[in-house]
Amino acid sequence: MQIVTLGPAGTYSHRAARAVDNNVGFKESVSAIVAAVDTEEYERGVVPIENSIEGSVTETLDSIADSDVAVTQEIVTPIRHALLAQSSEFELIASHSQALAQCRSYLEDTYPDVRAEAVASTARGVERAREDPGVAGIGHPDNAGDVLAVISEDIQDRSSNATRFFVVAPESERVTAGGRSTVVVYPNANYPGLLLELLEAFADRDINLSRIESRPSGNRLGDYLFHIDFEAGLYESRAQEALKSIESIATDGWVKRLGSYDRRHVVE
Numbered sequence: 538m539q540i541v542t543l544g545p546a547g548t549y550s551h552r553a554a555r556a557v558d559n560n561v562g563f564k565e566s567v568s569a570i571v572a573a574v575d576t577e578e579y580e581r582g583v584v585p586i587e588n589s590i591e592g593s594v595t596e597t598l599d600s601i602a603d604s605d606v607a608v609t610q611e612i613v614t615p616i617r618h619a620l621l622a623q624s625s626e627f628e629l630i631a632s633h634s635q636a637l638a639q640c641r642s643y644l645e646d647t648y649p650d651v652r653a654e655a656v657a658s659t660a661r662g663v664e665r666a667r668e669d670p671g672v673a674g675i676g677h678p679d680n681a682g683d684v685l686a687v688i689s690e691d692i693q694d695r696s697s698n699a700t701r702f703f704v705v706a707p708e709s710e711r712v713t714a715g716g717r718s719t720v721v722v723y724p725n726a727n728y729p730g731l732l733l734e735l736l737e738a739f740a741d742r743d744i745n746l747s748r749i750e751s752r753p754s755g756n757r758l759g760d761y762l763f764h765i766d767f768e769a770g771l772y773e774s775r776a777q778e779a780l781k782s783i784e785s786i787a788t789d790g791w792v793k794r795l796g797s798y799d800r801r802h803v804v805e
């Protein structure tokens with residue numbers, strides 16, 4: 538199976554993608570990955586959705602809400618960051634914005650005078666470090682190779698650091714089987730109790746929500762769409778009833794079913 542994920546080789550997304558298939562291609566942004574799956578250039582994409590320290594990857598939420606891709610699997614993996622450089626003499630740290638944020642306290646305490654620069658991925662930062670002795674990268678320690686030294690390991694601000702990835706597929710691959718589902722709701726309405734009504738649709742049917750995230754609709758200030766993850770498959774009648782109820786609340790907006798899936802834990 539042809540998979541596309543965040544590159545170049547060596548990103549955390551690449552490590553998660555290898556759990557799906559070894560035939561992996563790369564793009565340098567999440568929106569490019571989602572577009573490549575939406576247009577069926579690739580059969581699957583692997584994108585980071587949420588991190589236990591830093592929260593949602595908003596570029597991913599917005600890309601999947603704007604496209605027609607389906608979510609077919611969830612991959613959860615621990616993230617352990619290392620600082621990689623040719624020597625401890627560097628004046629710039631280059632990494633993915635999420636990695637920089639996950640190591641913020643360590644960087645502020647240990648390298649208060651070193652500049653940080655956000656680049657497309659951790660592996661892109663490590664590549665910069667390989668080419669330039671003045672640059673350090675943050676990434677998985679396996680990326681050190683022959684050129685780079687592991688200056689410090691486990692530099693994330695909390696020892697427990699995990700990231701959820703979604704496996705996305707063309708719309709035709711959407712399934713209703715699985716223990717979890719994700720929907721995006723755009724109510725296009727604003728009245729007291731609207732959010733409560735949306736949540737009650739699940740609570741009344743004993744469906745546990747595992748995440749709700751609001752994102753700006755882009756239409757006007759204060760107008761939101763909601764990404765909702767819940768612990769039931771779309772094949773279940775209680776889930777179908779909950780969504781029917783949500784559709785009746787969102788008559789001026791829309792409800793997008795991204796699909797049902799199971800969670801897979803990948804350790805290395």
Ligand SMILES: O=C(O)C(=O)Cc1ccccc1
Binds near residue numbers: 588636
């Ligand atoms: O840049 C990467 O390696 C990614 O895959 C994105 C990312 C960055 C930090 C933690 C998890 C995923």
